[in-house]
Amino acid sequence: MPVSVLAEGAVPGAQVPSHLTRIPVAEISAGMDCSRKSVQGRVVSKGPLVSPGGDNFVLKTVLQDSHSDSSSINVVLLGALAKEFDRAVSQGDVVVASGFTVGSSPTHHKDQLHRCNLQLSGEHACLFVSRPPAPPTGATLKRHSAQSAEEALHQLPTQGSSRTRKTPKYTYTGLDQLKLGVVVNVYGVVVFCKQPFRSRGTDYCSTLKITDQSNQIVWCSIFCKNPVDHPVIFQVGDIIRLHRVKVKPFNESVSLVNTFGFSAVTVSCADDGPLEPRTTSGSFHWDQEDVRKVQELRGWAATGQAAVLPAAVPLSKVEPRSYFDLTCQLLAKAPLDATCTLLRVWDGTRCRHPLLEVWVEPGMMEAGPALEPRDAQGLVVNVLAYDNHVESARQLQPGDFLKIFNLRALPAASSKAEGLAGSQMKEADASHLTFHLHGGTAFGRGIRVLPKSSPDVQKLMRDMEPLLQRGEPSDEEVLEVWCTPPEFPAGAEQVQISSERRCSHDAQQVTLSELKHSSSGRFHHVRVQLKSFEPQRLHQALKLYCSKCCSMCDVPDEEQLAAVFAASSVKPGCSGPPWTCSGQADLPSGSPGSPARALSIHLSTQLVCEGKTKELLLLEGATLQETSHLASAYSNVIPVTSSGGHMTLLDLSAPFLFRGRKRFYGCRRCSSATLREPYVKGQDSIDEKSVSEVLGVELLQFVLLMKLQLQDATDTLEVFLWRDAELFFGVSAEEAATNQEAQDVVSQTMDSLCPPGGSADTQPWLQVCVASYLDGDGKRTCHQICHTSVVRAPSAGAALP
Incomplete structure (x- = not known):
């Protein structure tokens, strides 16, 4: 099997x-x-x-x-x-x-x-x-809850499991109350961390120092066979929870060592950072009591009593011969010899000191995506990773975001003295800097890859975006939709964001607390701020909606589509409909495929519009990339495949029609797709609607769907933004699917309404109309923003273009 x-x-x-x-x-x-x-x-x-x-x-x-x-x-x-x-x-x-x-x-x-x-x-x-056993009910965290667009649309209540088990309770011991030989659970703030390194035995070892409100500092030693099993600590100051660690003697004090069943959970140290736990365990418990403990430790650490070291230093503040931690992105890497690997990194800031250039043999540099800054002078620096760090450096991928611990800035003369061969150093003044990650693990020296969800990485990405050198998009990127936007570049026009209601309702303005206790089926006027929104990756807000069956689904990603096209590739030569002319055609000039590769192209010459014939191109055996390329030259490209000796459309999870950059999808429930002799009456031109009618496809429309959390002085409220989303943003969902300017409007609007890391004092107040209604089952009251649009006005004193 x-x-x-x-x-x-x-x-x-x-x-x-x-x-x-x-x-x-x-x-x-x-x-x-x-x-x-x-x-x-x-x-x-x-x-x-x-x-x-x-x-x-x-x-x-x-x-x-x-x-x-x-x-x-x-x-x-x-x-x-x-x-x-x-x-x-x-x-x-x-x-x-x-x-x-x-x-x-x-x-x-x-x-x-x-x-x-x-x-x-x-x-x-x-x-x-x-299959894991039935999960416990109650407050146990669901780490991977993913609500489909269909569920979000109809607000179906989550059904509890028929089999329940008692939620476990844990007792935590203060660091000043540890007793030798006892297995305990503890909470603490990380004041020192040494990344996993190979021990003298078969395991990897990592060491920590943690503290809590007692100001007692305790060493922790973690031994695991794989580095990925160790606590996920991004920086000193992170809050950590350790389960099942044993108290052992250590230098006239005590230390903690992991035992059977050990698990670790870490949370960001930032006071306004996410409460999402990072864990090494396949399953773990997390409830409101854990959230309370984290918030208590965050508040205590914020007073400065935790003796936490300063945050990472940006390149713009580095001084010669200093040791520092660096949060950065890897652009390229190259092996220099068996004991040294070169890493080219940047963090979006410019080093104030001249930088040393390192010579690399041709063909040895491994570069990633086109992420080079427009002006690399002072932005991209060379990091030399020595000895035991060579192995971890070789596993890094260009484009990764990194935290490099205990990095040292050295002048050129010292770099040569500490091992960099003179033949590898380009001619430079002795004051030119390079950066060394010395061998060993002293003072926590090491490298860790950070996920893109990390707050530090999110800030880096916003700082880097205005500096990136953007070329023409590749064929694969043409229809990639947008991500959360960068901050406004310096000198750009600043705008003030507000909103206005476009309704004629005479409803009195109410508070969110009053709205939540009112009956459904009414419109309400409120004055609110935007506290948060979902999805954070704005491209996920774009959906496909069927007006006939009222279903909604995600837009298929490029990987899924590429697989569908690859699976449909068959040898040409099947029998097509009588109204097609089959033939072999080479790919157009500039196509990403091999010039010698032949595709089966069927040209329809009988699509009738009031006596006029229009051309359709039925394409068989092409990849997604090739189909997109051909669509740039032909008005109507329809991908097809062979089944039972006859030509059919691809599965409707893929687009049934390509027109330039636009792709059109059909509803799998409501369509009766077939290839038959086409006839379009009463039209002078061919568009996606006429083609869908000819093919028996129920055309899906692009829509925007978001969940917003509103707040005022009295309460918070979750609302949907859907039916009037285009009015709200002032752009259509179809434009947002392919048009960069439309994507920028949505991105910048959300960034202005809910600035990353911003406080409630800086967020704009919005005048909003909210409709309340019952969900599909009639059991739950839902809310949706309607008849409201965003107003953008230049701020006072803003620089005008």
Whole structure:
């Protein structure tokens, strides 16, 4: 069986063959030999099963590494394996995959997951599935709650599990009350951290110093076989919870050492930072009592009593011969010799001192995406990682965000004295700086990869965006939608954001507290601020909506679409409809495919518009990239495949029509797609509506769907922004799907209404009309913003273009 399901509650991977070596998701790379490798992860997203034709099934899922919340990877399943996976596997199951191949992920820049994806098909691919026992009810945290657009639209209540178990209770010991030999649970603030390093035995070791309100400082030693099993600490000051650690003597004091069943949870130290826990465990408990403890420690640490070291130093404030921590992004890397690796990094600030250039042999530099700043002078610096850091540096990928601990700034003369060969140093003054990560782990020296969700990384991205050198978008990026925007560049026109109601209701203005206690089926006027919004990645707000069945779904990503097109590729020469002229055609000049590759192109010459013929291009056997390229030259491109000797449309999870940069989708429930002789009456031109009618496809429309949390002095309220979202932003959803300017309007509007890291004092007040109504089951009152638009006006004294 390609999919083997273990008994409920069985240990994940219990039946995996012994010859397979499990590898962490973070270590997967393109071109690696996977014949004796396996990957274990939890299913955090499961896409629909699609069939372009026949048995060419395709399914996409996302696996999150069981031991690293920050490592997730797309998995594409093909053929019978995809069908079996759809039947047997549910979201939340733990899966061990083997017999896979590694490819490049075309959606990496959008979904911010691993650069590669796993592809499973054929007789050698195998999946071992274990289902966790029924989760506890109550306040237990659901780490991967993902509500579909359909659920968000209809607000279906979550059904509790029929089997419940008692929520566990934990007792925590203060650091000043530890007793030798006792296994305890503790909370603390990290005042020192040494990243995992290889011990003298078979394990990796990491050491911490933590403290709490007692001002007692305690050492902690953690031993685990894999670095990914260690506490996920991004910086000194993080708050950590340790379960099942044993108190042992240490230098006339005590220390904590992990024991059987050990687990660690860490949370950001920032007072306004997210309360999302980072964990090394496959499952863990987290409730309001934990949130309360974290907030208490945050408040105590903010008073300065925790003796926390200063935050990372930006490059703009680095002084020669100083030691500092650096938060940065990796642009490129190169091995210099067996004991040294060069890392080219930047943090969006400019170093005040001249920088040393390092010579690298041609072909040895590994660069990533086109992220180079417009003016690299002073922005990009060279970091030399020595000795034991060479191994970890080689595993880094260009584009990764890093925290480098205990980095040293050295002048050129000292760099040469400390090991950098003179032949590798370009001619420079002795004061030119380079940056050294010396060997060893003293003072916490090391490197850690940060996830893009980290507050430090979010700030970096906003600082870097105005400095990036942007070229023309590639074919894969043409239809990539937007991310959360950067801050306004210096000198740009500043705007004041407000809103106005466009309704004729004579309702009196009420507070949110009064609104929440009022009956449904009414309109309300409120004066509010925007506290938060979902989704944070704004491209996820774009949905596809069917006006006939009122269903809503996500816009398929490039990786899923590429898999559908790849599965539909068949040899040309099938029998087409009588109204087509089949022929072989080479790809147009400049196509990304091989010039010698032939596609099956069918030209319709009988699409009638009041006696006029219009041309359709039916394209068979092309990849998604090739189809997009051809659509730039032809008005109407329809991808097709062969099934049972006849030509059919692709599965409607893929676009049924390409027109330039625009793609059009059909509803899978309401469509009766077929290729028949087309006739369009009473029209002078061909558009997507006429083509959809000819093909029997119910056309889906783009819409914007967001969940906003409003606040005033009395209460908070969650509302939807959907039916009047286009009025609210002043742009159409269809424009937002392909037009950068429209995307910028949405991004800048949300950034102004809810500034990252901003306080309530700086946020604008909005006049909003809110409709209250019952959900689809008639059991719950929901709220939606309506008849409201955002008003943008230049602020006083703003620089005008």
